[in-house]
Amino acid sequence: MQPGRVLIVGAGLAGSLLAVYLARAGWKVELVERRADPRARRFAAGRSINLAISARGIKALKRAGLEDTVMKDAIRMSGRMIHPVAGAPGYQPYSADPTRAINSVSRSALNLALLDAAAAEPNVTVAFDERCASVDFAAGSVTFVNDATGATRTATADLVVGADGAYSAVRAAMQKNERFNYSQDFLGHGYKELHIPPVVGSAAATGPHAPFAMEPNALHIWPRGESMMIALPNPDGSFTCTLFWRHDGAGSSFAAIKTGDDALAHFRKAYPDAVPLMPTLAEDFARNPVGTMVTVRCAPWSRGRVTLLGDAAHAVVPFYGQGANASFEDCEALVDALASSASIGEALCKYEDTRVANANAIADMALRNFIEMRDLTGRRSFKWKKKIEHALNRLMPATFVPLYDLVSFSTVPYAEAKARGAANDRAIRTGIGVAASLVVAAVAVAVLLVTKAIP
Numbered sequence: 001m002q003p004g005r006v007l008i009v010g011a012g013l014a015g016s017l018l019a020v021y022l023a024r025a026g027w028k029v030e031l032v033e034r035r036a037d038p039r040a041r042r043f044a045a046g047r048s049i050n051l052a053i054s055a056r057g058i059k060a061l062k063r064a065g066l067e068d069t070v071m072k073d074a075i076r077m078s079g080r081m082i083h084p085v086a087g088a089p090g091y092q093p094y095s096a097d098p099t100r101a102i103n104s105v106s107r108s109a110l111n112l113a114l115l116d117a118a119a120a121e122p123n124v125t126v127a128f129d130e131r132c133a134s135v136d137f138a139a140g141s142v143t144f145v146n147d148a149t150g151a152t153r154t155a156t157a158d159l160v161v162g163a164d165g166a167y168s169a170v171r172a173a174m175q176k177n178e179r180f181n182y183s184q185d186f187l188g189h190g191y192k193e194l195h196i197p198p199v200v201g202s203a204a205a206t207g208p209h210a211p212f213a214m215e216p217n218a219l220h221i222w223p224r225g226e227s228m229m230i231a232l233p234n235p236d237g238s239f240t241c242t243l244f245w246r247h248d249g250a251g252s253s254f255a256a257i258k259t260g261d262d263a264l265a266h267f268r269k270a271y272p273d274a275v276p277l278m279p280t281l282a283e284d285f286a287r288n289p290v291g292t293m294v295t296v297r298c299a300p301w302s303r304g305r306v307t308l309l310g311d312a313a314h315a316v317v318p319f320y321g322q323g324a325n326a327s328f329e330d331c332e333a334l335v336d337a338l339a340s341s342a343s344i345g346e347a348l349c350k351y352e353d354t355r356v357a358n359a360n361a362i363a364d365m366a367l368r369n370f371i372e373m374r375d376l377t378g379r380r381s382f383k384w385k386k387k388i389e390h391a392l393n394r395l396m397p398a399t400f401v402p403l404y405d406l407v408s409f410s411t412v413p414y415a416e417a418k419a420r421g422a423a424n425d426r427a428i429r430t431g432i433g434v435a436a437s438l439v440v441a442a443v444a445v446a447v448l449l450v451t452k453a454i455p
């Protein structure tokens, strides 16, 4: 198929990467974003918000020639550091292979790198402050509104891609049509970002990890059963903490704990080792909003020459650190489908065929991983399960690969990873069952021998 004109709605992570790929494949790309141009305030100081990039994301960035640009400031996290209520934190490696790590990168730096790369392509135009307000599927056109000026305009293209995030306007327009399946499940938990500053200039500046207040090469977790806090390192020595609490109810919930002072009092009981590291905890808690988390599943992803990509097609909860990684995989799948098809219709069918089942699989695994992170990681049984998995992986590296490795350190399709993870669990359960039966049988034989030997 000859490359034509493509209109991408949303210059977030996925939309910007897709613009790079398609421009280099010869498409004339128009990238339109609702927000203001983030490049205008690129050097503005502000607190870092980070996200974890792993094998799938790195592969996609490499294809765009951006691996070095993005990964030069990444901080490797090779395991979880578990903080109990009392006692010292304990380290749990992610993989039997100590060279494997997920990577903490700045979300805004990643978005800027992708946007810069897109804008540097001669056949890309980027427009900001324009919100997709409606979509005409028959015409392949989108009407945009500038909310500040009230100006509207309509753009038409051979291919329209809705890369406008979890609350996608393009998807909302698709919903108004028949035979569009859609589900949206909000988690009962919300999240709030908090902050651990670097220790530079403070009394702890000579600590073992300075300028970091804690071990930088780990993802820190404070598992508390129903809730948790996590912290990821930033290049400036700070950590971005994210508190995951229920929206409603008593105990650790955003409904029950509303003020900064209440939060501080609660933290002294539930997260005591974090309190000395968080000098602005009360202010941050009072100021920062509570975010919601949603799982979106829909099908079909395409209507006519309009399709969905990234969170617009499949928002997932963040507990496997895969939302952006999966969205980058979508970009690769779409550009490959276009390159190998005779028409846009054929390409969109191929794209969906390769992605929908995988998107549903990572949505399921991300939900399950919340229970693992907030509850299981603090249990001894979990540590033993991981030790058994890593030992089996060392013994049989070709046949037994733990689920975490398949998801984070490989590009095996998510649906296949999920199935192999379930098979691993069955094998471990069967092995433990057989071992337990052998022990019981051995004890029974010993008892028989002893009782026979005693007259």
Ligand SMILES: Cc1cc2nc3c(=O)[nH]c(=O)nc-3n(C[C@H](O)[C@H](O)[C@H](O)COP(=O)(O)OP(=O)(O)OC[C@H]3O[C@@H](n4cnc5c(N)ncnc54)[C@H](O)[C@@H]3O)c2cc1C
Pocket (backbone or CB within 6 Å): 009, 010, 011, 012, 013, 014, 015, 032, 033, 034, 035, 050, 051, 052, 053, 130, 131, 132, 133, 163, 164, 165, 166, 167, 168, 169, 191, 242, 309, 310, 311, 312, 318, 320, 321, 322, 323, 324, 325, 326, 327
């Ligand atoms: C707390 C949290 C932590 C996360 N951590 C990780 C992680 O560690 N690793 C990971 O891989 N993923 C993580 N994710 C998920 C990741 O952020 C998303 O999967 C990723 O941003 C999806 O990229 P996207 O381009 O599809 O959507 P977005 O990045 O949301 O981009 C959508 C863009 O569309 C624009 N837009 C929206 N509406 C319109 C409109 N009507 N018209 C025009 N433009 C519009 C938006 O302004 C935005 O720029 C996390 C998510 C959350 C909430």
